[in-house]
Amino acid sequence: MEGEKFKPIRDFTGQSIISSQQFDLETLNIFHESAKDIDKMLQNDAGRIHLRHFLSGKIIAVLFYQSSTRTRSSFEMSLMRLGAGNFTETDISFSSRLKGEALGHTVRVLTGKKGGADLVVVRDPQKGFFEAVLPYAKLTNTPIINGGDGAGEHPFQALKDDYTFREHFGTPAGRRFTFVGDIKESRVIHSTASLLSLYKDVEMNFVAPAFLKAQPDLLDMLKKRKVKFKEFDSLREMEEQKEEVGDGIYMVRLQAELYQKQNPGLAANLRQIYKNYVITPQWVEKHPSVNIYHPMPIERMVEDKPGEWKKVDGEIYEAVDFMPQNKYFGQSDNGIVVAGALMWLILRYHQK
Numbered sequence: 543m544e545g546e547k548f549k550p551i552r553d554f555t556g557q558s559i560i561s562s563q564q565f566d567l568e569t570l571n572i573f574h575e576s577a578k579d580i581d582k583m584l585q586n587d588a589g590r591i592h593l594r595h596f597l598s599g600k601i602i603a604v605l606f607y608q609s610s611t612r613t614r615s616s617f618e619m620s621l622m623r624l625g626a627g628n629f630t631e632t633d634i635s636f637s638s639r640l641k642g643e644a645l646g647h648t649v650r651v652l653t654g655k656k657g658g659a660d661l662v663v664v665r666d667p668q669k670g671f672f673e674a675v676l677p678y679a680k681l682t683n684t685p686i687i688n689g690g691d692g693a694g695e696h697p698f699q700a701l702k703d704d705y706t707f708r709e710h711f712g713t714p715a716g717r718r719f720t721f722v723g724d725i726k727e728s729r730v731i732h733s734t735a736s737l738l739s740l741y742k743d744v745e746m747n748f749v750a751p752a753f754l755k756a757q758p759d760l761l762d763m764l765k766k767r768k769v770k771f772k773e774f775d776s777l778r779e780m781e782e783q784k785e786e787v788g789d790g791i792y793m794v795r796l797q798a799e800l801y802q803k804q805n806p807g808l809a810a811n812l813r814q815i816y817k818n819y820v821i822t823p824q825w826v827e828k829h830p831s832v833n834i835y836h837p838m839p840i841e842r843m844v845e846d847k848p849g850e851w852k853k854v855d856g857e858i859y860e861a862v863d864f865m866p867q868n869k870y871f872g873q874s875d876n877g878i879v880v881a882g883a884l885m886w887l888i889l890r891y892h893q894k
């Protein structure tokens with residue numbers, strides 16, 4: 543999140559989507575109208591047949607160098623629905639990046655001037671990877687979409703969340719959301735809180751252990767936009783202080799794979815830490831009007847020994863999957879809609 547570096551988009555044609563900072567309420571409204579149209583067309587066979595012509599003749603390069611189920615499949619299924627073709631690279635061991643090729647070169651080559659990809663969707667563990675890549679994408683006048691850059695941003699998830707909140711509340715304006723878990727390293731929270739902060743009178747709580755508190759850039763942005771927010775160490779502390787959770791609780795995973803490198807002691811203690819950042823069926827019954835959101839994946843299985851997985855209680859208990867307050871499958875369902883709207887808006891009038 544880099545403050546004033548980005549300008550709000552008015553015309554999506556040929557635009558790269560890198561950060562939530564490229565959106566203001568007007569941009570979100572433009573986006574929402576197209577997403578609603580695509581959503582309607584995806585609901586029946588006639589609409590799906592009509593959609594097949596939207597991106598006919600286009601090729602999308604889908605480059606995911608970090609694990610993903612939802613984001614990658616949302617783009618791949620959506621581009622199939624919209625009649626495009628794709629080139630997908632998901633395993634670095636089959637890529638010439640393993641021989642030391644820079645991601646910028648990969649993008650320039652795959653978007654070549656004689657029939658190369660029209661749009662590139664990239665996820666990479668390197669925060670800010672797009673800064674080195676954009677100059678190469680510009681060589682072939684090809685837009686890129688940031689599908690997640692390390693602990694940086696995840697604007698696609700934020701658009702999905704915005705679309706989902708509008709489905710549930712009409713508008714997020716005047717609503718309160720409580721974010722729980724790894725606030726510090728979550729690219730989803732950076733991007734989703736940024737979009738939410740555009741709406742009038744939105745309030746936020748952040749609940750995290752001391753070592754995973756929000757970073758100053760997120761809090762500075764909220765202060766600048768005059769968003770009311772509070773921080774808590776645990777859900778229990780919130781309850782003791784009689785602080786209302788609000789309209790939605792937004793859970794995120796504790797990212798064991800990150801702490802394993804940064805702080806192995808912490809990773810070993812993760813099951814103990816989870817106990818303070820968990821939604822149980824009993825919690826849901828005590829808060830029946832609170833929608834439960836999560837970008838997913840939710841931690842449910844851990845690799846006990848190599849190749850042997852065992853079930854654990856992560857941030858949301860299994861029984862909650864079957865309760866009506868669960869909105870995370872609905873969030874995920876909106877992926878194909880939002881990916882379709884993004885690709886359509888960017889490519890419909892774009893000429894390379």
Ligand code: CP
Nearest residue numbers: 610611612613837838
């Ligand atoms: N929410 C999300 O980005 O999920 P994936 O990591 O499975 O893409």
